[in-house]
Amino acid sequence: MKAYANRHPGQAKGAPRPWRMLGVTGAWGLCFLAIRLGLQDAPILWFATLRALFAAAALLMVCQIQGRGLPRGRGTWTLIALMGFTNVTVAFAAMFAGTAGMTIGAAAVLANAQPLMIILPAWWLYGESLSSRTVLAVSIGFAGLLAVGLSSGGGSGAGLSLLAAAAVTAGTLLARSLAGTDLVAASAWHFLIGGVLLAVMAAIAEPAPVIHWTPRFLGSLLFLSLVGTAAAFLVWFIEAGRSRLDLLTAWTMLVPVIGTVVSLFLPAEQPPPFTLAGAALVLVSLWMVHHRPGSRTAGTKDSDASGTTQR
Structure with a gap:
């Protein structure tokens, strides 16, 4: 993978498009509310399965209408x-289970630790610079995550939310290698494959599921599948193929902000002050990653220590 990055020094060195990322992070922030609402009518794993399979069906329909072929090559x-x-x-399994076990705000913060987790792999695999400022930002961020995890009671909910963040981080790193592949088709098939595996897990762990197809559940499922999954992940993969990974994932700092703000309006979801303090530390750390001294905006040219140039 490092050799791949060296062979393609001009690829994926820019900043993500702001309006696209605002749409993605806004959708993902509301997903935690949709998950919490939907879990009142369906078991955890079956709800996660339906999210993946509905998203796959929507994207496969787009492929059919637009005449997109199958991805090619064993690799x-x-x-x-x-x-x-x-x-x-x-x-998805970890995210849904984590959200079921803790407040929306805490789950949103922990499940979106991706910007902190991706910095070292992006440096190692793709040669993206790692400065002392970034190291400090990561340290502050992990202190914030620890505060959120402890204030939420720790346990399986916090651990599962962090596992979800680690899994999405791995998916983002893998998506960088999809250069030259039809991303609509690739996204559709990855949701289908992942959804089928989820269905197997659900059949084992949650046999004879009872799903109440209420308007609340249908609304939550359709939002999660079409907006928060099919559309949002497709845009995410497109931007992962052209952007610096630290600048890309720093945008997800808006996801826990939205999740925490939403939780303030729900009677049973009021986060404790320690959670808000931890979330603030996470946001400070992610701002440090995203804001580079000497650069007016994320989209301006900025030469880093490795000699690469962002656009």
Whole structure:
């Protein structure tokens, strides 16, 4: 993978498009509320399975209408299968279970620790610079995550939310290697593969499921599947193929902000002050990663220590 980055020094060195990322992070922030609402009518793993399979069906329909072919090559299919396992099977199962076990705000913060987790792999695999400022930011961020985890009671909910963040991080790293592949088709098939694996897990862990197809559940499922999954992840993969990973994932700092703000309006979801303090530390750390001294905006040219140039 490092050799791949060296062979393609001009690829994926820019900043993500702001309006696209605002849409993605806004959708993901509201997903935690949709998950909490939907879990009142369906078991955890079956709800996660339906999210993945509905998203796959929507994207496969787009492929059919637009005449998009199947991805080609054993290596491409291996990559898509790995993404399905990490980004869908593991991430969705852990995210839904984590959200069921803690407040929306805490789950949103912990499940979106991706910007902190991706910095070292991005440096090692793709040669993206790692400065002392970044190291300090990561340290502050992990202190914030620890505060959120402890204030939420720790335990399985916090651990599962962090596992979801790690799985999405792995999926983002894998997505960087999809250059030259039809991303609509690849996204569709990775959701289908991951959803089928989730269905197997659900059949074992949650046999004879009872799902109440209420308007509340249908609304939550359709939002999660079409907006928060099919559309949002497709845009995310497109931006992962052209952007610095630290600048890309720093945008997800808005996800826990939205999740925490939403939780303030729900009677049973009021986060304790320690959670808010931890969330603030996470946001400070992510701002430090995203804001580079000497650069007016994330989109201006900025030469880093490795000699690469952002645009």
